[in-house]
Every structure is written in structure tokens, then in C-alpha cells.
Amino acid sequence: xxxxxxxxxxxxxxxxxxxxxxxxxxxxxxxxxxxxxxxxxxxxxxxxxxxxxxxxxxxxxxx
Numbered sequence: 741x742x743x744x745x746x747x748x749x750x751x752x753x754x755x756x757x758x759x760x761x762x763x764x765x766x767x768x769x770x771x772x773x774x775x776x777x778x779x780x781x782x783x784x785x786x787x788x789x790x791x792x793x794x795x796x797x798x799x800x801x802x803x
Contacts, residue, residue: 741782751778776800785800 741747749756752769755796756778757763764778783794 741786744782744786746782746785749778749785751775751781751783754778770774 741756746756747761748758750767751754754774754777755765757765757771764775766772766775779796783790786792786794
């Protein structure tokens, strides 16, 4: 994610950490939808730039 230029990239209050590109942070009011959109955009960008399909290490549950 660092080499794809995504540090500091954000959707609403959900952001890729500017210090460490492997962390997503809540700037105070991020929603689950914003984190979902951020993750989708990050995966798309990394695939476009590096040809690597990222898989989340966490299990995502929606209600």
C-alpha cells in the first residue's frame, strides 16, 4: 500500500495511516460503510498498480 501511494488516502473519516500504510484508522466519525469503501478502493489501486490482489486478514461481518 505504501508503494501504491496510499498513505493518507481517505474516505470520509476512514484513512490509510500516513505513518504506516498497513493500518486503517478512524479519524473520529468513520462509519462501517466508509471503511468498506476505503478497503475496496485500496484493493483496486494495489491491483491496478502492482497486479496483486489483496485479501483482508480479518473476517468482515455485515448486519
